[in-house]
Amino acid sequence: MEMSSLGGIPYYILEFGDELVYFSPYTVSLFLLALVFTMFAVMAKPERQVDIAFGGDAYYAKETSLQELRFRRFMAIACGFASMGAMLTGDIFNFTLFISLVGICNVGIVAAVKNRHVQNAAYQYGIVALSATVPLFGAAALIAATTGTLSMVELWSSATPAVPLVVKALLVLGVMGEGMAPFYAAKAEMFRAPGAPYVIMCSLSSLLIFLRVIEVVLVI
Amino acid sequence: MWQEFSIGVLLVFIAAVIAFFALVVEKDDLHRLLLLDLVEVSSLGIIALLGTDLAEALILPGLVVGIAELLALSQIYVIKEGFRDKVVQGLNIEVIQADAPLIISVLLICYGVVLSGFTGGGVAGLGVVFYFMARGHREHFELLEMASGISWATWIFAFFVFMFIPEYWMFALFLAAIGILLKVMVKLSLSATIWGDGNE
Numbered sequence: 058m059e060m061s062s063l064g065g066i067p068y069y070i071l072e073f074g075d076e077l078v079y080f081s082p083y084t085v086s087l088f089l090l091a092l093v094f095t096m097f098a099v100m101a102k103p104e105r106q107v108d109i110a111f112g113g114d115a116y117y118a119k120e121t122s123l124q125e126l127r128f129r130r131f132m133a134i135a136c137g138f139a140s141m142g143a144m145l146t147g148d149i150f151n152f153t154l155f156i157s158l159v160g161i162c163n164v165g166i167v168a169a170v171k172n173r174h175v176q177n178a179a180y181q182y183g184i185v186a187l188s189a190t191v192p193l194f195g196a197a198a199l200i201a202a203t204t205g206t207l208s209m210v211e212l213w214s215s216a217t218p219a220v221p222l223v224v225k226a227l228l229v230l231g232v233m234g235e236g237m238a239p240f241y242a243a244k245a246e247m248f249r250a251p252g253a254p255y256v257i258m259c260s261l262s263s264l265l266i267f268l269r270v271i272e273v274v275l276v277i
Numbered sequence: 278m279w280q281e282f283s284i285g286v287l288l289v290f291i292a293a294v295i296a297f298f299a300l301v302v303e304k305d306d307l308h309r310l311l312l313l314d315l316v317e318v319s320s321l322g323i324i325a326l327l328g329t330d331l332a333e334a335l336i337l338p339g340l341v342v343g344i345a346e347l348l349a350l351s352q353i354y355v356i357k358e359g360f361r362d363k364v365v366q367g368l369n370i371e372v373i374q375a376d377a378p379l380i381i382s383v384l385l386i387c388y389g390v391v392l393s394g395f396t397g398g399g400v401a402g403l404g405v406v407f408y409f410m411a412r413g414h415r416e417h418f419e420l421l422e423m424a425s426g427i428s429w430a431t432w433i434f435a436f437f438v439f440m441f442i443p444e445y446w447m448f449a450l451f452l453a454a455i456g457i458l459l460k461v462m463v464k465l466s467l468s469a470t471i472w473g474d475g476n477e
Contacts, residue, residue: 176357
């Protein structure tokens with residue numbers, strides 16, 4: 058498939074040795090989305106969970122300690138940076154590395170809440186994320202083995218042999234594993250208050266990496 | 278060559294399937310954590326099968342990501358199971374409390390310096406990790422961090438020499454090798470102290 062028909066014609070391709078970054082309308086819009094939400098994570102204040110005492114009209118709000126707030130915010134911002142990198146990179150292996158970085162940051166975001174259920178969910182998600190590195194890195198290595206290059210610019214030209222369908226499937230499988238965070242966050246009921254609003258970065262980064270991997274799989 | 282690569286990939290995938298199967302069957306969280314290491318190794322195996330210098334360049338970040346995830350998961354496990362309050366103060370074994378850690382660490386560090394580069398850093402770092410784990414630690418983190426920062430700067434400086442004055446490549450090569458050796462060693466030794474001495 059032609060590059061120009063899918064993500065739009067790239068404005069600019071930055072090549073620096075092996076490193077390759079490209080700016081097409083698609084990648085730039087995804088990048089801006091990640092940037093805006095990272096800004097939100099920088100500015101946002103943590104949500105307080107309100108518990109209502111049953112049978113009376115009393116209620117109390119749980120405080121988030123400064124240390125916990127800092128850690129969560131740091132993880133959300135790091136996750137934002139990792140997804141920005143994953144949106145712009147034009148190198149398959151860098152792409153998989155950024156994706157696994159998103160996975161690690163999501164583990165951190167989920168695990169920041171000191172609650173046994175949440176910790177359990179974070180642990181399960183960490184196992185999934187770590188297992189997903191097998192198809193993820195495996196796909197990148199197999200792409201390098203079958204075509205001899207990792208650069209997406211080379212791969213979308215017709216000079217290189219086509220990437221086998223199995224390898225593309227492996228890549229998607231790996232991204233699915235890393236992008237499972239919202240499922241586990243929902244399982245631990247984190248969207249209501251314990252992790253809010255930083256947990257939104259989990260959803261956003263998963264959405265973004267899914268959107269990007271579709272483009273990657275279609276163009277290579 | 279293709280023949281051998283295909284057989285290798287097949288073997289690695291069989292190993293991965295076995296590891297995944299073990300992960301599904303196993304119910305104990307700690308054992309799962311240990312099994313994850315097997316899974317991780319098979320992902321590195323696929324990359325290593327490329328057998329070029331590109332593979333070496335790819336395996337290092339892959340390894341780092343794997344170690345980072347394993348460390349994160351083990352931290353979560355420690356918090357989840359409430360082991361955080363139990364302070365680890367060196368191993369209570371007679372051989373460890375004698376001079377063995379010192380001798381083994383010195384040997385590993387010497388060998389690491391001979392190897393130099395990333396591998397050397399790994400080997401020497403292992404020696405330091407072993408020493409800290411056996412002895413507990415009272416060292417100054419600022420000092421370690423400073424050494425790490427300076428070696429990183431050395432490494433970057435060597436890269437600039439490569440780019441702008443390539444005729445001094447030999448000098449740059451030695452700088453980069455020493456820089457990455459110290460950097461990896463310090464990083465690894467910091468990971469040995471991650472369990473802390475109870476005052477965090």
